[in-house]
Every structure is written in C-alpha cells, then in structure tokens.
Amino acid sequence: MSKRLLLVGAGHAHLEVLKQMTEHGLPDVDVCLITPSPYQYYSGMFSGFTEGIYTEEDTRVDLRPLTKRARVQLIQKTAVTIRPEQKKIICHDGSVYPFDAASFDIGSRSLPESVEHTAAQSIKPNYLFTERMKDLRETPQPLIVGGGAAGTELALSIQAYKNMHQRPGQVRLVTSGPLLPDTPKWVRARMKHILKKKGVRVWEDEEVKAVTDSSIETSRGNKIRHTGVLWLGGAVGDAIFTRAGLDVDDRGFAFVSRTLQFKNYDYLFGAGDCVTLETDPDLPKSGVYAVRQGPVLWENVKNFFHHQPLETFVPQKNALYILSTGDRKGFLIYGPVHTHNHKAWQLKHKIDREFMAKYK
Numbered sequence: 073m074s075k076r077l078l079l080v081g082a083g084h085a086h087l088e089v090l091k092q093m094t095e096h097g098l099p100d101v102d103v104c105l106i107t108p109s110p111y112q113y114y115s116g117m118f119s120g121f122t123e124g125i126y127t128e129e130d131t132r133v134d135l136r137p138l139t140k141r142a143r144v145q146l147i148q149k150t151a152v153t154i155r156p157e158q159k160k161i162i163c164h165d166g167s168v169y170p171f172d173a174a175s176f177d178i179g180s181r182s183l184p185e186s187v188e189h190t191a192a193q194s195i196k197p198n199y200l201f202t203e204r205m206k207d208l209r210e211t212p213q214p215l216i217v218g219g220g221a222a223g224t225e226l227a228l229s230i231q232a233y234k235n236m237h238q239r240p241g242q243v244r245l246v247t248s249g250p251l252l253p254d255t256p257k258w259v260r261a262r263m264k265h266i267l268k269k270k271g272v273r274v275w276e277d278e279e280v281k282a283v284t285d286s287s288i289e290t291s292r293g294n295k296i297r298h299t300g301v302l303w304l305g306g307a308v309g310d311a312i313f314t315r316a317g318l319d320v321d322d323r324g325f326a327f328v329s330r331t332l333q334f335k336n337y338d339y340l341f342g343a344g345d346c347v348t349l350e351t352d353p354d355l356p357k358s359g360v361y362a363v364r365q366g367p368v369l370w371e372n373v374k375n376f377f378h379h380q381p382l383e384t385f386v387p388q389k390n391a392l393y394i395l396s397t398g399d400r401k402g403f404l405i406y407g408p409v410h411t412h413n414h415k416a417w418q419l420k421h422k423i424d425r426e427f428m429a430k431y432k
C-alpha cells in the first residue's frame with residue numbers, strides 16, 4: 073500500500089519540492105499539498121507590485137498547473153490542527169487527513185494578539201497582499217508599523233506609487249527600535265536618509281501602544297493620524313504548533329534540527345519562516361533561508377521514505393538583501409557592505425524574475 077506525504081503550505085521550500093517531484097517523482101508515495109489559495113505569492117516582488125512595476129500575475133505562481141505536473145493533489149484548505157501522535161492533520165472545515173510524513177512551510181504571521189480586531193492589518197498569509205496593498209496605497213496617510221526590511225521597503229514603495237501616480241498624501245512609518253535593527257549603524261543612517269529624501273515620515277524608538285480607526289498612540293505619548301495601518305512589526309508563529317503541544321520557541325515557531333525534522337517526531341518536517349533551527353535560533357525569518365532549505369527538504373522527505381540517511385542544512389553566514397527604494401533603485405546590503413543605485417535594483421529584478429521562472 074502506498075504511503076502518504078502531506079505538504080502543508082506552499083512556501084518557498086515546498087515550491088522546490090513540487091519542482092523536484094515534477095522531475096523525479098516519488099514512487100509509492102501519494103503526495104498532497106494543503107494550502108488555502110491556488111496561488112503562492114512571492115514577497116520579493118511585493119515592492120514592485122506596490123509601486124506599479126509588476127502585475128499581480130508577475131508576483132504569483134499558479135499552483136494548479138505546478139501540482140498537476142508534479143502529480144500532487146492540491147487541497148485548497150487551511151490546516152488548523154495537528155495530531156502528531158495520531159499522524160493526522162485537520163483543516164478549517166473539519167476534514168481530516170492522515171499521513172505517514174508531513175512537512176510544514178506555512179510562513180509566519182505578523183499581527184500580535186494585542187492589535188487583532190483593530191484597524192491594524194496584516195499581509196499574512198501572503199495571498200492577502202495584493203488586495204491589501206491596492207487599498208492602502210490609495211489612502212492619503214497610510215501608516216506602516218515596523219522598520220525592518222519589509223516595513224521600510226513597503227513604505228518606500230507606497231510613497232513611490234503616490235509620487236508617480238500623483239496620489240496625494242504621505243506614508244508614515246513607526247518603529248519600536250531603530251530602522252533596520254539587524255544592520256550596522258552606517259547602514260541604518262543611510263536608510264533613514266533615503267526615507268526622508270523620498271518623503272516618508274519616520275518615528276523611531278516609539279512603540280505602538282494603541283490603535284484606533286483614525287490614529288495610533290505611541291509609548292512616547294505621540295498620537296499619529298492614519299487612514300490605514302499595515303502591521304509589519306515582526307514575525308510571530310502560527311498557533312497551530314503550540315496548540316499541538318509541539319516544541320516551539322518563544323514566538324511560537326516549531327523547533328527543527330538541521331535535518332529539518334521536528335523535535336521528537338522524525339516524521340514531521342518543516343522549513344522557512346514557520347520553523348526555528350535549534351542550532352541557529354537567531355537566524356532571521358527571511359525568504360533566503362526558506363529557498364536554501366528547499367533542496368535539503370526534498371532530499372530528506374525522499375530519503376525518509378526510502379530509509380536512507382538524511383542531509384543537514386547549514387545556513388550561510390551572510391545573506392544578500394536588496395531592498396527596492398522606489399523608481400527602480402535598490403539598496404543592497406551584504407554584511408557591512410551597502411550601496412544604493414539602479415544597478416542594485418536591476419540585480420534584484422533579475423534574481424526575482426529567475427526565481428519565479430523556475431516554478432511557472
């Protein structure tokens with residue numbers, strides 16, 4: 073009798089597994105992909121979409137032809153419960169999926185409980201992005217919470233859209249620490265200068281304490297008006313792992329070993345933002361690592377079924393980041409090195425196009 077592998081979420085690493093399935097197959101294993109949307113949206117192109125350079129089609133992979141080619145059953149549902157001992161996954165509609173092995177690549181969430189049910193909106197899961205952004209970029213005072221790579225990039229992209237399409241208004245960005253907190257101080261200073269020059273108003277070292285329909289209040293007592301709030305204040309884990317009693321870190325991300333297996337359950341695998349490597353708990357939640365984990369994940373789920381030794385994922389020390397700053401300019405950061413010019417954006421454009429072409 074054939075075995076069953078459940079892939080939960082269509083994140084970066086699972087796209088690679090699907091591609092490998094297309095090329096090599098996995099004999100005697102039924103593979104299903106559980107994911108809520110028929111599309112996987114690619115965050116590397118979110119800034120270009122916001123600014124108006126990319127279409128919605130450019131930013132997403134249609135999972136229907138990809139799963140068809142891979143001979144994988146696509147189940148358009150959200151997984152809400154894991155029963156690890158019983159080897160079952162339960163979806164939002166109550167349907168139950170038994171498995172022999174399961175792999176999770178469901179990304180992160182960005183809305184903390186304290187601001188749920190307020191005007192603050194999230195773009196996670198990623199398929200919410202385009203609709204959210206189409207609305208937000210048209211409002212006069214959009215406010216972004218979070219000064220990390222995603223927050224600064226989207227603030228600049230919305231401002232670029234406004235400037236280019238003569239939409240009135242100014243983007244506001246509020247962040248609890250410094251801008252780009254994981255970078256050296258000269259990189260942060262440069263980003264601050266870019267934001268100012270492009271017309272984005274920034275509040276640093278101010279934590280958002282309350283969100284109402286028309287304003288936010290900060291830890292320094294500032295009341296800042298807004299016409300829409302996008303919350304990018306740091307990744308948190310989906311509650312699915314905590315509810316299942318799995319071993320998670322303090323933000324709810326499931327711990328995995330370097331073989332990408334969950335602690336205590338060798339038949340549960342995970343990759344991307346939703347997991348934390350026990351050996352490297354401080355690795356940023358970034359697509360770069362999700363992409364690099366893809367080939368290792370493929371080898372390991374395959375070897376698991378074939379009773380072969382597994383491979384290990386060793387993260388690289390420095391990752392290349394190129395943030396779009398508007399008008400086809402990019403801010404390239406690699407460790408202590410940074411540069412801001414059109415060439416950097418062209419490189420980003422090339423990398424992102426090539427990534428998407430692999431799965432389309």
Ligand SMILES: Cc1cc2nc3c(=O)[nH]c(=O)nc-3n(C[C@H](O)[C@H](O)[C@H](O)COP(=O)(O)OP(=O)(O)OC[C@H]3O[C@@H](n4cnc5c(N)ncnc54)[C@H](O)[C@@H]3O)c2cc1C
Pocket residue numbers: 080081082083084085106107108109111112113115116118119149150151152177178179180195197198199221222223225226310312343344345346357358359360361362394
């Ligand atoms: C604006 C922006 C720009 C960014 N730019 C970059 C960049 O340039 N470089 C970089 O390295 N990182 C970037 N990031 C970070 C990057 O987006 C994430 O690290 C990356 O998307 C994580 O990939 P993933 O494979 O873990 O999951 P995701 O890409 O988030 O995919 C998760 C998938 O799981 C599905 N899913 C979610 N929950 C469930 C569930 N319960 N059941 C079933 N399916 C589910 C989702 O629908 C989706 O298909 C950016 C983030 C943002 C917001």
